[in-house]
Amino acid sequence: MSSSNIKDPIRIVITGAAGQIAYSLIHQICNGDVFGKDQSVILHLLDITPMMTMLQGLVMEIEDTSLPLVKGVVPTDSEETAFKDVDVALFVGAMPRKEGMERKDLLSANVKIFKSQGTALEKFAKKSVKVLVVGNPANTNCYILAHYAPSIPRESFTCLTRLDHNRAKAQIATRLKVSPDTVKNIMIWGNHSSTQFPDVRSGTVTVNGKETPIYEAVKDDNWIKNEFVSIVQKRGAAVIAARKLSSAMSAAKAICDHMRDWWQGTKDNEWVSMGVISDGSYDIEKGLVFSYPVQIKDNKISIVQGLKLDEWSREMIEKTQKELVEEKNDALKATSSD
Incomplete structure (x- = not known):
């Protein structure tokens, strides 16, 4: 150029x-x-x-x-x-x-x-x-x-919760022996911590040229609810245990993905995960910084609305919200004692 x-x-x-x-x-x-x-x-x-x-x-x-x-x-x-x-x-x-x-x-x-x-x-x-x-x-x-x-x-x-989002995509792709770019519309709810909820309920994956709901493609509810969730939640700690240093290359890539999508927009009918200031969507406390599925157009971030959540998903989201509210209150206490 x-x-x-x-x-x-x-x-x-x-x-x-x-x-x-x-x-x-x-x-x-x-x-x-x-x-x-x-x-x-x-x-x-x-x-x-x-x-x-x-x-x-x-x-x-x-x-x-x-x-x-x-x-x-x-x-x-x-x-x-x-x-x-x-x-x-x-x-x-x-x-x-x-x-x-x-x-x-x-x-x-x-x-x-x-x-x-x-x-x-x-x-x-x-x-x-x-x-x-x-x-x-x-x-x-x-x-x-x-x-x-x-x-x-x-x-x-x-x-940044894009690193968790990318980790979740990679786990599904590895499980199904497909490329990570065929996995769409998974999401990370809540805190960038071990309470985060990686959710594939609305996600799809393209297998043999056919777009299929992730739940149908994996055909193992127990793996999704237990092993998959746990691997994504604890991945950062697993990297530290193995490398003796925290994630750097994958974190840098996730930062780039996050900013590129914010700058240039997400694809139609696709979403990514970002921690944003809650507007009360999905009954999350307003003002809390909470990871949601989002779409971006013209530099404007919008929380994806109307996603169906079963009782288990709501419990998972409530757990991570509870931790974030406690963290926020502890942090505010620390500012006032400064």
């Missing part, structure tokens, strides 16, 4: 930019795989002060990829510099859970980070900014971030 057809750059901030997820993510963004092959970018890379030398090395690598869409790279430990005039904010960094750490300890550490970054987002970012929170606990971190950036529209805040 000639340089005359390249669009003016968008500014993208990546937090935790010296980490391993960002390392897998940056090339895909700079290469045009996410925002389009005609969309130039300026990267704002935020990390803590001790990581600045490592960030400089990352900047050298970005320069050495020699990609024409990259119009600038700003490495920084300053929130003002990082969030200034950004169009897209990818919150990859968070305080990770360490051995022996209670959930409430993790929450209170992250509340401080996301309160500070939410305040900076409110003050310095464009009001049209698109926000994706990846760092865990992602739903509750996103809730706190939104809480401290009240003038940015609520529909601009999302958290």
